[in-house]
Amino acid sequence: MTIPFNEIPAGNLVPIFAVEINNERASKPGPMPWKNLLIGQAVGAIDGSTPDAEKKWRPSADNTGKLVRIMEGDQADSLFGRGSQIALMAKNFLKNAPYMELYCLALADAPAGSGQSADAGKATKTLTFAGPATESGSLNLNIAGQAVTVTVIDTDNAATIAGNVKAKIDSLVDLPVVATVASNVVTLTAKNKGAAGNDLAVFLNLNEGEKTPAGVSISEFASTDVIKLADGSGDTEFTAENVGNLIEGTWFNAIAINQGDNTNTGNVAYIKEKLDERWTAMKQQTGVLFYCVGGDMTAEITAGNARNSHVLCLPGLPDSPTAPCNIAAAVMGACAASALNDPALPLSNVAVKGVVAPKRAKRLGVTSRNAILEAGVAALFVGDDGTVYLNRTVTTYKYKANGASDISYRQLETVLTLSFLRWDWNNYLSGKYPRAKLAADGDEFGPGQIVMTPKKGMSELLTRYQDWMKMGLVQNFDLFKQNVVVELDPNDPNALLFLAPANLIKQFFISKTLLQFE
Numbered sequence: 001m002t003i004p005f006n007e008i009p010a011g012n013l014v015p016i017f018a019v020e021i022n023n024e025r026a027s028k029p030g031p032m033p034w035k036n037l038l039i040g041q042a043v044g045a046i047d048g049s050t051p052d053a054e055k056k057w058r059p060s061a062d063n064t065g066k067l068v069r070i071m072e073g074d075q076a077d078s079l080f081g082r083g084s085q086i087a088l089m090a091k092n093f094l095k096n097a098p099y100m101e102l103y104c105l106a107l108a109d110a111p112a113g114s115g116q117s118a119d120a121g122k123a124t125k126t127l128t129f130a131g132p133a134t135e136s137g138s139l140n141l142n143i144a145g146q147a148v149t150v151t152v153i154d155t156d157n158a159a160t161i162a163g164n165v166k167a168k169i170d171s172l173v174d175l176p177v178v179a180t181v182a183s184n185v186v187t188l189t190a191k192n193k194g195a196a197g198n199d200l201a202v203f204l205n206l207n208e209g210e211k212t213p214a215g216v217s218i219s220e221f222a223s224t225d226v227i228k229l230a231d232g233s234g235d236t237e238f239t240a241e242n243v244g245n246l247i248e249g250t251w252f253n254a255i256a257i258n259q260g261d262n263t264n265t266g267n268v269a270y271i272k273e274k275l276d277e278r279w280t281a282m283k284q285q286t287g288v289l290f291y292c293v294g295g296d297m298t299a300e301i302t303a304g305n306a307r308n309s310h311v312l313c314l315p316g317l318p319d320s321p322t323a324p325c326n327i328a329a330a331v332m333g334a335c336a337a338s339a340l341n342d343p344a345l346p347l348s349n350v351a352v353k354g355v356v357a358p359k360r361a362k363r364l365g366v367t368s369r370n371a372i373l374e375a376g377v378a379a380l381f382v383g384d385d386g387t388v389y390l391n392r393t394v395t396t397y398k399y400k401a402n403g404a405s406d407i408s409y410r411q412l413e414t415v416l417t418l419s420f421l422r423w424d425w426n427n428y429l430s431g432k433y434p435r436a437k438l439a440a441d442g443d444e445f446g447p448g449q450i451v452m453t454p455k456k457g458m459s460e461l462l463t464r465y466q467d468w469m470k471m472g473l474v475q476n477f478d479l480f481k482q483n484v485v486v487e488l489d490p491n492d493p494n495a496l497l498f499l500a501p502a503n504l505i506k507q508f509f510i511s512k513t514l515l516q517f518e
Contacts, residue, residue, distance in 0.1 A: 123197025
């Protein structure tokens with residue numbers, strides 16, 4: 001029998017009119033599977049000792065240590081606590097990619113050490129008010145990118161203003177801080193422990209035209225318009241137990257984490273090691289880590305120079321009021337939404353929602369953005385209306401293992417395109433030939449026989465390359481055709497070898513014109 005049946009037995013003698021249905025000719029790959037992962041800290045759940053004021057933002061149950069699919073921001077708030085790192089990250093991601101598949105892995109704060117209070121390790125900052133106000137108006141604070149506007153009435157004294165600031169912060173449950181007040185001093189405390197709290201910025205009069213009512217002052221802003229919380233410590237370390245084992249076996253195309261560091265032993269390095277392993281041919285679960293660091297341009301350049309990897313993307317918007325982890329989540333969402341539709345489409349001039357622009361005087365010009373790009377930092381820029389956009393999205397890869405300069409993996413679009421091509425080719429070939437036989441060229445086989453040969457493999461690869469060209473992913477078909485190789489493996493009679501020297505399409509970032517006139 002030359003027609004291969006899978007369900008109708010060749011030895012059947014019972015009369016039957018049997019039709020076997022096979023969908024192989026109708027099979028289509030569909031879009032590439034794409035899962036996104038956020039890793040960050042939740043706040044502790046409500047228990048018998050939780051003050052009533054905190055019940056407004058704490059979750060009702062502990063949802064740390066498990067992968068949870070998140071559909072909406074309210075769901076993240078409910079599960080992880082309003083104003084927690086992971087909830088704010090989830091909401092920023094969803095602002096940019098509301099229809100993509102998102103998973104969150106919430107971590108608990110590091111436990112308190114012996115003799116430490118429950119809040120030990122949380123970053124803090126005081127605001128010391130002076131008054132009385134001699135005019136009515138608004139006190140314009142901004143905490144981690146969220147506006148905190150407090151009404152000031154003529155003759156309000158310092159203690160009254162401080163109390164009103166505390167009450168306003170209490171009402172804004174999505175803030176990543178809580179407040180206490182003693183007389184004229186408000187103390188801000190991060191909701192989560194760790195060094196990430198030290199990047200929570202507090203601005204006074206962030207927006208143009210804002211001013212403090214006459215008679216009112218805050219001593220911490222005597223010589224600056226921005227201060228940061230400090231003394232946050234005790235980061236939750238990524239381990240096999242709380243991260244590695246939970247994500248094992250699940251393909252995540254994009255991951256963002258709650259902190260950035262420049263070490264070879266921290267959480268960035270932990271995820272990088274996992275992604276390096278997944279990039280290999282035997283895993284083929286390619287993914288990219290998005291993370292950010294706080295601070296100015298110098299801090300961004302230092303962080304970029306500390307890394308050299310095509311699986312790391314370090315977005316940079318120095319001096320943004322938005323917390324670094326929320327920038328990372330927003331950028332990941334913007335990139336993922338674009339790349340799912342077209343991995344080669346330039347990740348440039350794409351709005352990044354949920355990120356607050358730096359003050360106008362702090363926004364990077366062309367020279368400064370070029371400097372951070374050279375360091376392997378993905379540059380963002382700010383439009384005249386304050387909207388933040390992707391400018392040029394590079395990875396941290398800059399040189400080969402021997403130190404030689406190399407731009408091959410510079411663009412994140414390159415990494416994403418290669419990831420798609422590998423998935424698509426494997427999916428196409430395995431879908432069309434799930435149970436094929438293998439033979440050398442030159443023989444003729446009966447109708448219906450599914451036999452792969454080098455010549456047929458060559459035809460399939462060339463056809464698929466043309467499909468990729470139509471999708472705008474590759475170019476120069478004639479050169480590809482000249483150099484492609486398909487042959488039987490001389491060491492394994494059951495293996496077919498393909499050499500596919502693809503020429504990836506590039507991105508149009510720069511136009512150079514010399515305009516001469518007479």
